[in-house]
Amino acid sequence: MKVFRRYSFLEIRPLEKMILTLISFVVLFGIYLEIERPLYFSSVYTKEDGFVEWLGFTALILLSFLSFMRVFSLRKEKSLSFLLVTLIFSFIFFFGAGEEISWGQRIFQINSSSFFNQYNSQGETNIHNLVINDVGINKLVFGKILAVVILIYFLVLPPLYSKFFFIRSKLNRFAIPLPRGYQIMTYLVFSIGVLLLQSAKRGELLEFLGCWSFLWIFYNPKNIDIFKKNDKISAALAKKGQYR
Numbered sequence: 001m002k003v004f005r006r007y008s009f010l011e012i013r014p015l016e017k018m019i020l021t022l023i024s025f026v027v028l029f030g031i032y033l034e035i036e037r038p039l040y041f042s043s044v045y046t047k048e049d050g051f052v053e054w055l056g057f058t059a060l061i062l063l064s065f066l067s068f069m070r071v072f073s074l075r076k077e078k079s080l081s082f083l084l085v086t087l088i089f090s091f092i093f094f095f096g097a098g099e100e101i102s103w104g105q106r107i108f109q110i111n112s113s114s115f116f117n118q119y120n121s122q123g124e125t126n127i128h129n130l131v132i133n134d135v136g137i138n139k140l141v142f143g144k145i146l147a148v149v150i151l152i153y154f155l156v157l158p159p160l161y162s163k164f165f166f167i168r169s170k171l172n173r174f175a176i177p178l179p180r181g182y183q184i185m186t187y188l189v190f191s192i193g194v195l196l197l198q199s200a201k202r203g204e205l206l207e208f209l210g211c212w213s214f215l216w217i218f219y220n221p222k223n224i225d226i227f228k229k230n231d232k233i234s235a236a237l238a239k240k241g242q243y244r
Contacts, residue, residue: 018185019216023209026052027190030205034197046204049106052205059211060097063218064090070227077229082175104124154184158222177221187213
């Protein structure tokens with residue numbers, strides 16, 4: 001089984017085309033601004049509560065909603081492990097959305113507690129900007145560790161899923177959506193382009209790319225059939241004790 005195969009743009013679902021168009025425009029325009037108008041890129045385009053950040057928040061909310069609706073619609077057909085993992089995804093994306101806007105602190109003009117004023121690098125009410133014993137949570141967890149997880153997700157799991165039935169059945173059992181070949185290529189190409197930028201604010205653009213890429217993948221993953229009702233493949237695996 002091939003991880004990558006040729007796709008025509010016409011084969012992609014209409015909503016996928018919209019997501020791909022949005023990703024392409026925001027990232028390519030951001031790269032142009034960073035090169036030609038770096039001050040505008042850092043002070044306007046990627047600023048806190050700016051255009052790019054709110055788009056990332058929107059993608060995370062949609063991911064949370066999509067995962068929750070799958071739990072609700074499949075609650076009578078899928079196993080507890082399948083539903084539980086999908087529900088965990090929903091909570092993770094909701095948490096990420098809240099963190100992205102500091103839980104509405106700047107919107108509602110809420111002051112931070114003394115704890116966050118002392119330990120948060122930006123003095124905001126969120127977890128990802130905490131600095132404990134000179135170790136930044138954002139840099140450690142959302143930087144290094146997340147980077148390793150993303151590399152495994154995009155480059156290691158897809159070929160293993162295609163080649164080994166045991167791994168495929170386990171990933172399906174625990175409702176792990178896998179990226180398609182064209183989704184992987186899009187993410188990798190744009191990620192490299194963003195990482196080559198010199199601005200310290202490139203991370204905001206990379207966050208946007210990650211959020212919308214995952215929305216794209218979760219909406220139409222390689223193993224989309226496991227999220228459909230009355231999935232015959234899942235039912236057959238369940239009878240054999242390989243999918244529960």
